[in-house]
Amino acid sequence: MGSNGNQPFYSTQIDLSIDLRTQVVSILNHALASTLDLKTQVKQAHWNVKGMDFYQLHELFDDMASELEEFVDMIAERVTALGGTALGTARLAVANSILEEYPLEAIEGKDHIVALAERYAAYGKLVRDDIDETDDLGDADTADLFTEVSRAIDKRLWFLEAHLQTAPVLLETNGSAGKSDADKAAKKMAKAKRGAK
Numbered sequence: 001m002g003s004n005g006n007q008p009f010y011s012t013q014i015d016l017s018i019d020l021r022t023q024v025v026s027i028l029n030h031a032l033a034s035t036l037d038l039k040t041q042v043k044q045a046h047w048n049v050k051g052m053d054f055y056q057l058h059e060l061f062d063d064m065a066s067e068l069e070e071f072v073d074m075i076a077e078r079v080t081a082l083g084g085t086a087l088g089t090a091r092l093a094v095a096n097s098i099l100e101e102y103p104l105e106a107i108e109g110k111d112h113i114v115a116l117a118e119r120y121a122a123y124g125k126l127v128r129d130d131i132d133e134t135d136d137l138g139d140a141d142t143a144d145l146f147t148e149v150s151r152a153i154d155k156r157l158w159f160l161e162a163h164l165q166t167a168p169v170l171l172e173t174n175g176s177a178g179k180s181d182a183d184k185a186a187k188k189m190a191k192a193k194r195g196a197k
């Protein structure tokens with residue numbers, strides 16, 4: 001799960017075992033890295049988007065970055081509430097993020113929308129997996145935190161994809177319908193990230 005070992009834990013009277021807290025903190029810190037990475041990528045889009053849709057996308061991307069900044073804070077402070085150490089520097093974000101680097105050649109609105117939709121889909125899958133994992137571990141509060149993030153990310157993915165969804169698709173009835181687009185996006189991103197190292 002990346003370089004997040006040997007972090008100090010602090011004693012707390014919270015009624016959650018140290019074993020549960022260590023596992024949940026590891027999941028939270030992993031999510032924190034990707035959330036920080038995604039936030040800086042959305043800012044990159046906010047600053048550099050060009051074209052006739054400049055102003056509305058510039059504003060939309062800023063709202064999305066502000067929302068992610070709130071999630072960064074929520075996730076990091078859940079780590080410290082559990083007695084852990086938040087791993088939130090830029091270097092740690094790079095080391096532990098699931099996302100690949102933002103395409104610096106993106107110019108017009110559509111380039112940025114496509115790049116961000118891919119990243120929101122991959123990040124959305126991570127967060128949804130984290131809901132299940134923390135719920136299974138027995139930390140309903142962290143699962144609820146991730147659920148709040150997940151709902152907002154799904155909404156933003158809709159905002160992004162609505163720019164691209166100009167015609168409805170026919171629903172597939174063959175075997176390939178089982179793989180979601182997010183699964184494919186996450187796989188593609190993991191592959192590209194491995195290739196970049």
Ligand SMILES: [Fe+2]
Binds near residue numbers: 046062
């Ligand atoms: Fe700005």
